[in-house]
Amino acid sequence: MSWWTRPLVRVVAALLLPIAVPAVLTAVLWVLPGHPAEIVCPPGICDGTEALAERWNLHKGPWHFFSNWLASALRFEFGNSWRAQPGVPVAELLRQSIPETTKLLFLAMVPLLTGGVAAAVGWLPKRLDPVWQAVGLVPAVILALFCAAQVQIEYGAMSHDGWPATLRLLLGALVLGVADSALSGAIIGTRGVFEAELRQRYIQIALLRGETPLSNALPNVLPALIGQFRARALHIMSGTVVVEVVLGISGLGELLFDGTLKQDFGVVLAAAWAFSLLSAALLLLQGLLEVAVALWVRWAPAGVVSPGEEGA
Amino acid sequence: MRSSWKRTVALAIGLVFLAVLLLMSFFAPENLSTPTALIGGEKGPLEVPPFGTDERGIPLLEYAMQGARIVTLPSLVSGAVVMVLATIAGLVRCAGLTWVDSGIQFASELVGSLPRLVVVLVVALVLPVEWKNLLPIGIAWALLAAPGAMDEAAATAGRLGGERFVEALRAHGFSGVRIYLYHVVWLNLRPVIVRQGAEVTMQVVFLEIALSYLALRRNVPSFTHSASEFSWATLLYQGYTALLGSPLIHSLFTGLGLVALTAAMAQALRMAARAR
Numbered sequence: 001m002s003w004w005t006r007p008l009v010r011v012v013a014a015l016l017l018p019i020a021v022p023a024v025l026t027a028v029l030w031v032l033p034g035h036p037a038e039i040v041c042p043p044g045i046c047d048g049t050e051a052l053a054e055r056w057n058l059h060k061g062p063w064h065f066f067s068n069w070l071a072s073a074l075r076f077e078f079g080n081s082w083r084a085q086p087g088v089p090v091a092e093l094l095r096q097s098i099p100e101t102t103k104l105l106f107l108a109m110v111p112l113l114t115g116g117v118a119a120a121v122g123w124l125p126k127r128l129d130p131v132w133q134a135v136g137l138v139p140a141v142i143l144a145l146f147c148a149a150q151v152q153i154e155y156g157a158m159s160h161d162g163w164p165a166t167l168r169l170l171l172g173a174l175v176l177g178v179a180d181s182a183l184s185g186a187i188i189g190t191r192g193v194f195e196a197e198l199r200q201r202y203i204q205i206a207l208l209r210g211e212t213p214l215s216n217a218l219p220n221v222l223p224a225l226i227g228q229f230r231a232r233a234l235h236i237m238s239g240t241v242v243v244e245v246v247l248g249i250s251g252l253g254e255l256l257f258d259g260t261l262k263q264d265f266g267v268v269l270a271a272a273w274a275f276s277l278l279s280a281a282l283l284l285l286q287g288l289l290e291v292a293v294a295l296w297v298r299w300a301p302a303g304v305v306s307p308g309e310e311g312a
Numbered sequence: 313m314r315s316s317w318k319r320t321v322a323l324a325i326g327l328v329f330l331a332v333l334l335l336m337s338f339f340a341p342e343n344l345s346t347p348t349a350l351i352g353g354e355k356g357p358l359e360v361p362p363f364g365t366d367e368r369g370i371p372l373l374e375y376a377m378q379g380a381r382i383v384t385l386p387s388l389v390s391g392a393v394v395m396v397l398a399t400i401a402g403l404v405r406c407a408g409l410t411w412v413d414s415g416i417q418f419a420s421e422l423v424g425s426l427p428r429l430v431v432v433l434v435v436a437l438v439l440p441v442e443w444k445n446l447l448p449i450g451i452a453w454a455l456l457a458a459p460g461a462m463d464e465a466a467a468t469a470g471r472l473g474g475e476r477f478v479e480a481l482r483a484h485g486f487s488g489v490r491i492y493l494y495h496v497v498w499l500n501l502r503p504v505i506v507r508q509g510a511e512v513t514m515q516v517v518f519l520e521i522a523l524s525y526l527a528l529r530r531n532v533p534s535f536t537h538s539a540s541e542f543s544w545a546t547l548l549y550q551g552y553t554a555l556l557g558s559p560l561i562h563s564l565f566t567g568l569g570l571v572a573l574t575a576a577m578a579q580a581l582r583m584a585a586r587a588r
Contacts, residue, residue, distance in 0.1 A: 009421065017425055028438050042441050137575045141522040142568070145548060149555035180518075231424075231460075238427035245526045253429075260433040261532050268437050275430045283425055 003294045010287035014280040019070065021276040025269060026066040029058075036065075040265040056265070073273055083264040084255070090270045093255055098274060100169070101240055101251035105278075107173030108182075108236045112229070115183050116190040121214065129188055136181035140239045143179045144246035147171040151247070160248060172243040176236045189228050197221045222293045230286045237278060319584050326510075326580030329573055336380035343540065344374050354559055364562040366550055372566045379544035379570065382446060382537045383517045390450035391513035394461050395505045401462030401469075402501045403492055408475035413466065420459030428456045432519065436535045446536040449523075450516040457515065461508035468504050469496065506585030514578035521545045521571065544570050 029036040037046075037053035046052055053059040057068045072078065078090035085093060115132075118124045151171065155164040177183055197203065197217040206216040241253035248254075252271055259267030347353070348369030357364040363372035404412050435452040436444065473480070481491045497505070520536045524545035527534035537543055544567055551564025 009418075013421055013425060016422075020422070021426070025434065025438070032438065032440060034440060039438055039440065044441070137579070139518040139522065139571065141518070141525050141545075142548065142571060145525070145552050146555070149552055152556060234425070234427050238429040241429045241433065242522045242526065245529060256430060256433055257526055258530070260437045260535075261527060261530055263437065265437065268434060272430055272434050275427055279425050279427065 003298075004291065007287040007290040007294070010283050010290070014283035014287065017276050017280040017283065018273060021273055022066060022069055022073070022269065025272070026062045026069075029065075030062045041263060045263055069269070073270070078270040079266050081259075081264055081267050083262040084258045084267045090266055093267065094252070094270055094274055097250060097252045097255045097271075100249055101237075101244070101253060102278075104169060104172050104176065104240055104243070104249060104251060105233065105236060107170065108176035109229075109233065111174065111177035111183055112186040112232055112236075115187040116225070116229070119187040119191040120194050124187060124191075126191070129184070132184035132187050133181070135178055136184035138179055140175055140179040140242050141246060143175040144172070144243050147175055148246050148248070160250070165249075168247045168249055172240075172247045172249055175243050175247075176239045180235065180239060182232060182235060182239075186228075186232060190225060193221050193224050193228070219293060219297045223290050226286050226289050226293070230282050233282050234279065237275065315586075319586060322580045323584035326577050326584055329577035329580065332573065333380050333384050333577070336377045337384040340377035340381035341374055344370050344378070344542065354562075357562055363566040366560060366563060367558070372547060372563060375542050375546050376544065376566060376570060378542050379547070382541060382543050383520050383574075386446040386450040386520075387513045387516035389447060390454035390516045391509040393451055393454040394458050394512040395509035397455075397458040398461040398465040398505045398508050399497055399501060402465035402496065402505075403469070405466040405469035405474050406472070406478050406492065406496050408478075416462055416466070420463055423456060424459045426456070428453060429519075431456055432523075436523075439535075444535045445538075446516070446520050449519070449536060453516055453519055454512050457508075457512050461504070461512075464508065465501055465504050468501055472496070472500050500587075503585050503587045507582045510578040510581040510585075514574055517574045518571070521548065525549060 029039055032039055035049055035053065036058045037049045037056065040056060040058065041052055043049070050059070057065045076091050076094075078094070080086075081088050081090050081093060115124070147168075151159065151164060151168055155167075159165070160168075194217060197220055198213055200217075203213050203216055207213060240251060241257050243249065244251040244253040245257050252274055256268060256271035256275070258264070259271060349367070351367050353365060353369030354367045355365045355369070359365075360371055363376065365371050366375075401416055404416065432449055432452055436449055439448055469477075478491055478496070481495055482488075486495070521544050523536050524534040524543035525548055528545055528549045533539040534543065534545070547563045547567030547570070550558075550560045551567050554560040554564050
């Protein structure tokens with residue numbers, strides 16, 4: 001397999017993902033028993049299946065629904081929310097929630113990156129691993145519960161502006177970065193990758209040449225580390241739903257959960273699509289970083305002389 | 313010897329915890345007891361053993377048992393789904409079916425690209441009302457977790473030698489069934505498969521708690537169980553009110569204890585299946 005095959009697959013997957021999500025949902029709507037409009041809004045909640053089907057473009061088959069929805073999505077038009085926040089344009093809800101979730105994601109990556117770097121350079125002793133593992137066993141919902149209680153006691157239940165809002169965001173990021181084995185995975189995973197690489201013969205030779213093991217191992221372990229961090233970012237993205245609802249952060253996860261609870265199909269489909277865009281961005285980033293690392297590794301280092309030149 | 317003893321103890325602990333869950337689930341009451349008070353009826357574990365009562369005088373044991381009934385079967389089925397899929401991936405690698413192997417890897421890449429909870433919520437949305445319970449949601453979670461487990465099982469089988477390992481054992485005169493089921497699955501893939509199964513079992517329990525807790529915060533019924541049932545999230549929600557000052561701290565400890573029981577069961581089973 002050529003070095004560019006995997007990055008290429010990731011780039012293609014990143015481009016397909018935002019199309020695949022509505023496509024799969026459309027397929028599911030038509031595969032499940034019953035009229036799609038009745039699945040979108042069960043008869044107990046809505047009346048007039050035919051009218052609803054026409055309103056949501058469900059009346060002319062799956063392709064009509066899918067193509068219309070995707071065309072509207074590309075124009076960032078998702079109609080109005082009809083149950084989660086009745087009458088409010090879904091695009092507006094997305095515009096408000098995506099920045100909050102993005103901030104939460106970036107902040108949650110800080111403990112993971114710090115832990116990973118500290119493990120790689122040997123600042124974190126191995127004997128502390130059981131501590132990280134024990135902390136990682138705690139589910140995000142429990143840690144978030146304690147954090148939410150703390151914020152509510154200090155600032156009240158309705159404190160969603162200013163410092164309390166920032167505190168909610170910081171605590172949410174801390175919960176995401178620590179709970180559900182996120183931090184322990186980053187520390188132990190990174191150290192494991194480095195330890196396996198440092199046992200390689202070329203590292204011993206590099207040491208004999210007076211070079212540092214880290215500078216030699218890093219280009220070779222980076223693809224694995226990038227993959228690990230994307231998996232963790234996805235895991236964190238998944239956890240944002242829990243943390244945002246419990247801590248009252250108005251992000252994409254909270255919007256998705258409210259949409260699901262209130263059976264607001266338009267909101268859920270749009271929020272899931274927004275999540276797929278974030279996932280696609282991560283995949284794309286991974287693919288590009290892998291290409292960059294491969295180019296770096298293949299770049300002839302200074303001072304290396306080819307056998308022909310040596311003879312001359 | 314010491315390692316074997318540790319594994320036996322871990323297995324015993326894991327099985328005892330699993331038995332506790334199964335028993336609670338089996339003997340769970342259909343409905344909770346009639347409340348004895350509207351408010352202020354809470355009693356501690358010493359007055360009403362083993363866990364005390366909530367503010368309406370309902371024993372917390374009943375919540376614990378109903379919660380166990382909600383999670384036990386779906387979480388075990390989800391764990392089994394992951395174990396079966398991981399076993400298949402490991403066997404495929406050993407059987408040298410390269411096109412199936414490539415297909416699994418491609419599917420893993422696509423399925424693994426989506427945040428699991430997002431997919432679970434979408435599944436919960438599109439499920440017909442009569443299907444809305446933890447089992448389909450747990451299976452969806454298991455299918456999303458499966459790519460990682462399959463990848464690890466296939467990698468383990470690959471490190472073993474894959475096709476060449478099977479050929480070598482065939483040369484020793486072993487039958488195909490013995491090679492695949494005993495040498496490959498039982499002796500080599502077991503630690504990975506059991507660990508992944510135990511982790512997904514635990515994750516599905518935590519998923520139920522999280523989804524029900526979030527629904528409780530919104531004062532709406534959860535889509536993981538019927539409105540007449542109460543999940544372990546109820547205990548944690550009561551515990552949350554205790555953190556804000558209500559006298560229900562024993563609910564919090566009961567809820568945390570049940571979470572710890574689940575985590576300990578998964579860890580014990582994982583340790584018990586460790587490779588020699």
